[in-house]
Amino acid sequence: MDQPPTPINRIVTKGLCAAALGLSLGFGAHTAAAETVMRPDINHAKPGSSYYVHGLSMHQIAKRFGQPAKKLHPIPARGTKHQPPITRWIYPEFTVYFEHGRAIHLVKDHPRVK
Numbered sequence: 001m002d003q004p005p006t007p008i009n010r011i012v013t014k015g016l017c018a019a020a021l022g023l024s025l026g027f028g029a030h031t032a033a034a035e036t037v038m039r040p041d042i043n044h045a046k047p048g049s050s051y052y053v054h055g056l057s058m059h060q061i062a063k064r065f066g067q068p069a070k071k072l073h074p075i076p077a078r079g080t081k082h083q084p085p086i087t088r089w090i091y092p093e094f095t096v097y098f099e100h101g102r103a104i105h106l107v108k109d110h111p112r113v114k
Helices: 007-037 058-065
Strands: 070-075 086-090 094-099 102-108
Touching: 058 086, 058 094, 058 102
Parallel strands: none
Antiparallel strands: 070 086, 086 094, 094 102
């Protein structure tokens, strides 16, 4: 007992299908653009690679990459309830994060997607 779709139902169905297709293509293009910008080889460096810094001291980081463009104070400051303090050294292409004077991450700076 299915009734044939009315012209209005066909228009609405086509419009919804077109909107869904447009959204999926839009999200797909955004995802593809993000994948080309990300460099997982640096953010997820494996032991032995030049960007693997986990556990290195501040002195070892300075020796490997030189002095950073900017050294940020630990966040949070000593004496606060939020511990451990995280220190950041900012280089032109990446940032190194330290916890208690030992490197925990090197994160590649990515251009912001607008």
